[in-house]
Amino acid sequence: MHDLVVVGAGPAGSRLARRFAEDGADVVVLERGEVGVPLACSGHVSGDVWEFLPEDARSELVGNEIRGARFHVGDSSYEFYKDETVSYAIDRVGMDRVLADEARAAGARLRTETPVTSVEEDDDGVAVYTDDGETYDARLVAGCDGPRSTVRDELSLPEPDELLQGVLGFADEGEANADALVDVYVDIPDFFGWRIPRGDCVEYGAASSGSPRDRLEEASGVDLRSFDRVCAGQIPIGPPSRTTTDRGFLVGDAAAQTKPFTGGGIVYGMTAADAAARVIDLNAPHLDAYERAWRDELGRDIRLGQIIRKAYALPRPVQRAGMRAFQGEINVHMDRPTTLFNRSTARRVFRNVFGV
Ligand SMILES: Cc1cc2nc3c(=O)[nH]c(=O)nc-3n(C[C@H](O)[C@H](O)[C@H](O)COP(=O)(O)OP(=O)(O)OC[C@H]3O[C@@H](n4cnc5c(N)ncnc54)[C@H](O)[C@@H]3O)c2cc1C
Structure with a gap:
């Protein structure tokens, strides 16, 4: 049984996988396509992004x-x-590749061209099914699979606003x-x-x-x-009212961790990934701690962003x-x-x- 299956190798998934793998966890990342493609993002980011990337990536990206x-x-x-x-x-495709390389270097195993089709959760863990007929058993599953998250649907978590x-x-x-x-x-x-x-x-x-x-x-x-x-x-x-179950949690666009007045989600998703790595104990997972941690970190700015967005109308x-x-x-x-x-x-x- 793996410690953690991460679904999706975008910025949120790769950052999360890296952080857990660095702490010695057995992490598998399942990505439905190739890392970074197709491009669907401007890659317009604040300097905070450099906190999540290696020093030498800056000049290339x-x-x-x-x-x-x-x-x-x-x-x-x-x-x-x-x-x-x-x-x-920045070069968004290049950034996703750098982040995935960092996750691999930390010990996470990445399987590309591996779409997740369904997830089952019970008291002891999760079973994650892929379209090639494989099953990945794990203690926890992280849905980092973007705005139309399969994991969110499979865990019956609510949709973004x-x-x-x-x-x-x-x-x-x-x-x-x-x-x-x-x-x-x-x-x-x-x-x-x-x-x-x-x-x-x-x-x-x-x-x-x-x-x-x-x-x-x-x-x-x-x-x-x-x-x-x-x-x-x-x-x-607009994040859903809940982003966790007993054995599953959402990070990044899957949890609508975006700025409501720009739609930007690269830095917020990785910030939430770091919050997850900080508070989730794989031996005694209480995912409420993650629910609280990411809302403490991002909730105020998201709420204010919602007010600023009203100015567009x-x-x-x-x-x-x-x-x-x-x-x-x-x-x-x-x-x-x-x-x-x-x-x-x-x-x-x-x-x-x-x-x-
Ligand atoms: C037009 C546009 C412009 C944007 N511009 C900016 C910007 O300038 N700055 C900014 O900060 N943000 C921007 N964003 C938002 C930004 O792209 C997202 O917030 C960011 O990509 C979220 O990262 P993520 O890792 O949560 O999800 P994603 O980057 O969407 O990654 C999800 C990954 O999961 C994979 N996946 C999905 N379903 C499955 C499945 N069933 N099985 C396995 N893998 C799966 C996908 O292939 C993908 O690789 C923009 C978005 C759009 C649409």
Whole structure:
């Protein structure tokens, strides 16, 4: 019997497998395809991501360094920036491969092209079934299998609040490929569109509850149908009320551990994986401890992110007034909206509103 079967070798699964394997656990990772493909992510991340990656990966993975964002509301635009790098456009496929290599190096066994089809749980452990007819018995199973999690369904755990549709495409814009600002188009129902200079190309994308391609064209004039490289994926928003059973737990997109106002989940998923490795004792697994630990760590920022997201649905004049008040040099961490409340932001809002 294995200690832990991890389903899915995305960032959450590989990080989790690595952390448990480092502690000496017998860990098997089951991945339905190849690691990192197909791509369905912008790979736009804060510098916190480097805490989860080896030092030498940085130079290989970074495509472009970003210093801020230009928000578009109708014909008006508002800039938010810093005098230093605030985020990175990274090679997402490359990052997944590095993380999987780290898990393997720690002793986890990775089986690719091995889709999990069902999971059975009893008092002593779990049986995880794959489509090649194999059964993996383990003390615990971790569902790190993304927004449409099979493990979540098999364990009868509740769904995230929402599942948005995301689409993105790539174009060569010459020197503009290395711009320092991302563009954000807020005139998209439910969510937003974006333009990310990636260094070797520019990415346009959007997410919405339906037809993100059409919504992006309406908001920015960009028609992804004319692009050669386009891909799509789903973004879960709003964690389910429960992410654990007696013998199973969810990590990453399977648990909707994402930022509700951007959909970003790379750093949150790995943060939750670390919380799991810290509090779950494989000899006496009480998964309630994990449920509490990840909500303690991420819950406040997710709740605040849900409030910020409501601003996308405000009437345009209110959005413009808000952007005018906050625009300028920012001192906010993109993964932690709680950092919005600081003295320098308050001073700038005062200056922007009262002109003093
Ligand atoms: C359009 C778009 C843009 C995004 N941009 C960003 C961004 O810029 N920054 C950011 O932080 N986040 C972004 N995200 C979100 C980010 O991609 C996810 O939060 C992140 O990938 C979650 O990691 P994960 O390991 O939980 O799941 P995933 O990365 O989805 O990995 C899940 C893995 O499980 C495997 N799997 C699924 N089902 C099974 C099964 N039955 N058996 C075995 N294996 C299975 C999959 O093949 C996959 O490898 C974006 C998402 C989309 C859709």
